[in-house]
Amino acid sequence: MMKGRGPIDYETFMDIGNRFLQGVEVYGENSYYPLPYVIIFAFFAALPRPISQVLWHLLPVIASLIFSGWNPLILLYAPLFSHFTGGQTALFGLLGLWGYRKAPDPAQAKGGVWLALTFLKPQLAIFPFGYALWTWWKEWQSSRKIPRQAWAWLIAFLVIYLPSFLVIPDWPLRWLENPRPLAERAMSGFLPRTLLSFISWKTIFYWLVWGILAGMLFWLIWYLNGKHISLDLLMLWGFVISPLVHDYDLIQLIPLLEPPILLLSALLASIPGWLTIVLAYEVDKAWYTFTFIAPIILASWLLYQNKFLRLRKSSPHGEAVR
Numbered sequence: 001m002m003k004g005r006g007p008i009d010y011e012t013f014m015d016i017g018n019r020f021l022q023g024v025e026v027y028g029e030n031s032y033y034p035l036p037y038v039i040i041f042a043f044f045a046a047l048p049r050p051i052s053q054v055l056w057h058l059l060p061v062i063a064s065l066i067f068s069g070w071n072p073l074i075l076l077y078a079p080l081f082s083h084f085t086g087g088q089t090a091l092f093g094l095l096g097l098w099g100y101r102k103a104p105d106p107a108q109a110k111g112g113v114w115l116a117l118t119f120l121k122p123q124l125a126i127f128p129f130g131y132a133l134w135t136w137w138k139e140w141q142s143s144r145k146i147p148r149q150a151w152a153w154l155i156a157f158l159v160i161y162l163p164s165f166l167v168i169p170d171w172p173l174r175w176l177e178n179p180r181p182l183a184e185r186a187m188s189g190f191l192p193r194t195l196l197s198f199i200s201w202k203t204i205f206y207w208l209v210w211g212i213l214a215g216m217l218f219w220l221i222w223y224l225n226g227k228h229i230s231l232d233l234l235m236l237w238g239f240v241i242s243p244l245v246h247d248y249d250l251i252q253l254i255p256l257l258e259p260p261i262l263l264l265s266a267l268l269a270s271i272p273g274w275l276t277i278v279l280a281y282e283v284d285k286a287w288y289t290f291t292f293i294a295p296i297i298l299a300s301w302l303l304y305q306n307k308f309l310r311l312r313k314s315s316p317h318g319e320a321v322r
Helices: 007-020 035-047 049-067 072-077 079-086 091-102 109-120 125-141 148-167 170-178 190-196 202-225 231-241 245-255 262-277 282-313
Strands: none
Touching: 007 035, 007 049, 007 079, 007 170, 035 049, 035 109, 035 148, 035 245, 049 072, 049 079, 049 091, 049 245, 072 079, 072 262, 079 245, 079 262, 091 109, 091 125, 091 231, 091 245, 109 125, 109 148, 148 170, 148 262, 190 202, 190 231, 190 282, 202 231, 202 282, 231 245, 231 262, 231 282, 245 262, 245 282
16 A cells, blocks of 8 residues: 555545546446535545545544444444445445434434435435335325425435536436446345355346345244334345445444344354454455344344343233334
C-alpha cells in the first residue's frame, strides 16, 4: 500500500467520488452504487485525505459501539473488522435498521425516516422495507389511512433521491448497465453460497432450487416462532438466503445482538471468519466461513425466544408474547 493511501475499497470509492467532482462518467468497473451514495463518496473525496480516512473508517466502528451499549466485545465481531479494513459502505444500512427498530410503530413518522437511510445501499433495504410494507398494509386495513411512517419514508426517500436526478437525469440507466456479478468470495448468504458450490447461478435451476429452499426455511422459522415473523427474524432469514449481501454487510445485524446470548453466538460464529482473515485472506473459497454467522444467530434467536416464551407462560402473572 502506498503511503497515504487507504484500503483498496476505500480508494475505489474515493476514485468514484473524484470522478463525480470532475464531471466525468462515474459508472463503469467497480461502480455499483446509486448516485446519492456516489455524492457521499464525492463529499469524502473532497475532504483532506487524513480527515476523510479517519471519518470513513471510524464512523461505522463508533456506531457499532454505540448500538451495542459501548460493549467492547462487539469489536470481536469479524464482519465489523472486515468492514473496517476494507473501508466498506454498510454504515447507512446499519443506521437505518437501528433507527427503524427503535420506532417500528406505523403511527410514528421517525421510523420511516430511518428506514429511508437503508435505501442508500438498496440490497440492505429489501428486508426491513418488506417488513414495513407488511405493517403498513395491516395498518391501512384497520384504519383505511396511509400510516404516518409510510408518508415519512416517502418524503425522506424523495429527499435522498430526487436531487441526484437534477445532477444526472439518466443515472439509473447508467448504474444498471453494469450490474455487479455474483461471486463466491463476496456472497455471504449461506443458502445461495452453498448452492453455488454445486450449481451455476446463471441457470434457471439454481434460482428454482434457491426459491424453494428459501420458502421452506421461511415456513420453518414462522412455524417455530409460533406462526409469527418479527422484524429481527425476517432480517436473519434475509441474511441466510440473500445472494446480495457480503461479509461486511453483516454489520447491519449488530442492532439485533442486544441479548448477551445473541452477541455470544455472533462472536463464536465469527471465529471461522477470523481464521479466514488471518490465515487465508486471499483464498476466495475460504470466505465461505462468513456464511455461518447469520444461521447461527438465527438458531440462537429462536432458542432464546422460545425459552423466553416458556418462562412467560409458566409465570403466574406472565402473558404470552405474540
